[in-house]
Amino acid sequence: MKSQALKGHLDLLLLAILAEGPAHGYAVIEALGVRSDGEFDLPEGTVYPALHRLEKAGLLGSEWSVVGGRRRRTYAISTQGRAALTEQASAWDRFSSAVARVIGDHSANGEPSWA
Amino acid sequence: MGVIDDYLAALAASLGGHRDREDLLAETEDHLRTAAERFIADGMAPDAAEEHAVRRLGDPAVLGRSLADGGSGVAVPTARTRRAGAIAALGAPLWLAYPLFGLLADRADQTQDWEGTPRTLFIIGSSLLLVAGLITLIGAVGLAQRHGGLGRLGPIAVAPCGLALVVMFGAAWFETLWLLLLAATVAVLAPTLWRRRLAPRAPLAALLAAFPIAGVSIAALHIIDFGPVDSYGDRNQAFALGSGIGLAVLAAGIAVIGRWMWSEQAVEVEDSGHVRVA
Numbered sequence: 001m002k003s004q005a006l007k008g009h010l011d012l013l014l015l016a017i018l019a020e021g022p023a024h025g026y027a028v029i030e031a032l033g034v035r036s037d038g039e040f041d042l043p044e045g046t047v048y049p050a051l052h053r054l055e056k057a058g059l060l061g062s063e064w065s066v067v068g069g070r071r072r073r074t075y076a077i078s079t080q081g082r083a084a085l086t087e088q089a090s091a092w093d094r095f096s097s098a099v100a101r102v103i104g105d106h107s108a109n110g111e112p113s114w115a
Numbered sequence: 116m117g118v119i120d121d122y123l124a125a126l127a128a129s130l131g132g133h134r135d136r137e138d139l140l141a142e143t144e145d146h147l148r149t150a151a152e153r154f155i156a157d158g159m160a161p162d163a164a165e166e167h168a169v170r171r172l173g174d175p176a177v178l179g180r181s182l183a184d185g186g187s188g189v190a191v192p193t194a195r196t197r198r199a200g201a202i203a204a205l206g207a208p209l210w211l212a213y214p215l216f217g218l219l220a221d222r223a224d225q226t227q228d229w230e231g232t233p234r235t236l237f238i239i240g241s242s243l244l245l246v247a248g249l250i251t252l253i254g255a256v257g258l259a260q261r262h263g264g265l266g267r268l269g270p271i272a273v274a275p276c277g278l279a280l281v282v283m284f285g286a287a288w289f290e291t292l293w294l295l296l297l298a299a300t301v302a303v304l305a306p307t308l309w310r311r312r313l314a315p316r317a318p319l320a321a322l323l324a325a326f327p328i329a330g331v332s333i334a335a336l337h338i339i340d341f342g343p344v345d346s347y348g349d350r351n352q353a354f355a356l357g358s359g360i361g362l363a364v365l366a367a368g369i370a371v372i373g374r375w376m377w378s379e380q381a382v383e384v385e386d387s388g389h390v391r392v393a
Contacts, residue, residue, distance in 0.1 A: 024145065024149075025146050026145070026146045026149045026150055030153075043171075043172075043173045044146070044150075044171045044172045044173065045173035045174070045177065045178040045181065046173075046181070048142065048143070048146075048178070048181075048182060049181040049182055052182065067145075070141070070144065070145045070148060071141040071142075071145060072142075072145045073138070073141075073142045
């Protein structure tokens with residue numbers, strides 16, 4: 001998927017990944033790729049500013065540890081983040097259902113169902 | 116240095132003195148080395164794995180700007196900003212020339228005709244003042260460029276410094292005006308750089324303190340009736356010494372910031388937007 005199209009939904013995707021459990025930045029990026037079957041291949045450099053922004057907004061928290069001699073920052077979703085995820089996921093469901101209804105059969109056959 | 120080290124050096128340069136610089140670098144290093152380890156585990160050669168990891172993370176200057184939320188331009192030290200720093204540092208002592216030669220000229224004026232030695236001393240001091248003003252303008256422009264132009268703030272900060280240079284050229288003896296213009300540049304630039312931790316704080320504090328110190332020194336020297344009063348009723352020596360004390364603090368601050376700019380590793384920004392450590 002084009003990274004520009006993804007950007008608008010990046011916060012929702014990051015919150016959804018971290019709702020499964022705490023993870024460091026690289027693991028979040030990896031999970032995005034795996035869970036989308038490789039569809040979401042956005043520039044990795046865009047993920048960290050988004051994670052920092054979400055942390056600043058109180059939707060995520062982070063902790064430092066030392067792994068293999070390297071400092072590692074692990075992110076975890078906050079209570080506020082879970083509430084935001086529920087709200088954003090619900091909005092996305094309404095939006096995607098509406099888009100699916102409008103598109104109808106075009107997405108599968110390339111022809112509208114009434115044609 | 117490996118590809119990852121080069122990348123981290125370029126990112127460090129882009130982040131400047133950002134308050135979370137060490138954390139941001141540590142997080143980026145962990146990302147790159149973890150990614151490279153995964154690629155190696157998948158069968159890639161170590162060098163190729165590092166290059167692939169770096170390529171996937173994107174341009175370090177762009178990442179640095181996104182992380183630091185800095186100015187509008189590419190905030191990296193370049194050969195040009197390093198040279199500007201070196202010029203400012205080397206030329207900083209020239210700020211002492213004008214008050215020093217002013218003092219000497221006024222002392223000579225007590226015993227000699229103004230058109231002789233006093234005037235020559237004054238002209239030498241004024242000429243060196245122009246050079247000091249010019250090198251400071253170069254340093255200020257370089258410092259703004261070092262931080263991506265600092266958005267609208269860059270021109271707003273540099274303009275009074277340029278205007279001060281014009282005033283010096285037209286009327287070097289109008290110290291109050293060019294000192295105030297210089298103070299305006301410092302008042303705009305230094306707090307921003309301080310707040311964003313974009314430059315060493317000690318010399319920024321010196322720059323901010325220089326003009327109040329000059330004002331207090333001039334006032335104190337007038338209170339104690341320092342030096343003779345000329346035919347216009349002015350105490351030139353009190354003004355020269357007082358402003359000299361403030362300008363010495365200013366020169367020290369400029370010298371340290373210039374030296375810091377020079378000490379940074381230059382990063383070359385290519386036309387394609389790609390950035391590499393020089």
